Amino acid sequence: MTQALQSAAAPEATDPRILRSRRMLMEALVRLLTQKEFADISIQEIADEATLNRATFYLHYPDKNALLQAMTDARFRELIARRGLSFTDCNGALRAIALGVCDYLAETTGCPSQLAKMPIEGSIIPVIEGIFMEGAARHEPAPGVDTVLLATTAAWAVFGAARRWLQTPGRIPAEEMAARIEAMVKPVFLSATQ
CATH class of the missing domain: 1.10.10.60 (Homeodomain-like)
Known part of the structure; x- marks a missing residue:
């Protein structure tokens, strides 16, 4: 269906x-x-x-919030494509998503003041959750695993770490941060699959 x-x-x-x-x-x-x-x-x-x-x-x-979310999704996927990242398999997908979030946050701070002031987690978190849900649909979850909760938890973890990275003076390169995020979040996914 x-x-x-x-x-x-x-x-x-x-x-x-x-x-x-x-x-x-x-x-x-x-x-x-x-x-x-x-x-x-x-x-x-x-x-x-x-x-x-x-x-x-x-x-x-259905409303202007849905339009804002669609804009965020399109922009996020454009950033991923611009870096030549793909989601053909799970290897590297989490790092690519983390790198995309770092790029998205870094570019958003340089946007017109309205975009920079908006609570961006309300538009980017659902996009990340959706990507994680797409990936979760390709794997058999471990018994009792709520894939929606898994996607939400991982999305907030990636976003939170990337946001903290953005707010850190003298921050490390985005690629290095994406690798660190991947190392921290990947075990959550591994424990949730069979």
């Missing part, structure tokens, strides 16, 4: 009109964030800025 739902959604994700509308909505939100607080931006303003109607917004996102 899940595969049938994924197959049905696949054409939608590649339809150029859908991709264009989503890109326009994301770009509109970025422009608006340079002018005002996220909480003060309405869906109508986003739609107007994107030169789309409000109904089109709702065809793609």
Whole structure:
């Protein structure tokens, strides 16, 4: 059933009109964030800025938080791709995710002030959880392991360590930090699989 739902959604994700509308909505939100607080931006303003109607917004996102999360997901995956990292297997995937989070946090601090001030954990944590859930679906969990809790725990661990790294004066290179995060979080995953 899940595969049938994924197959049905696949054409939608590649339809150029859908991709264009989503890109326009994301770009509109970025422009608006340079002018005002996220909480003060309405869906109508986003739609107007994107030169789309409000109904089109709702065809793609249930609310502006979902749009923000989609922007975060796209940006995070772009950072991973820019470094040439892939998730073809589990070896190195955790390090790639940790490195992506370090890059994401480092780049976000250089963004327009609104993006830098926003509580970014609300948008990046669900993205990391989703990636971990995708990976967990490919492995048989140990008896009694709650894969959702596992993904949440690992996502917060990676985010927390990367955030601490970002706040450390004279910090080590992101690649070195990603290796340290991998060494600390990997045992959690290993203990959760058979």
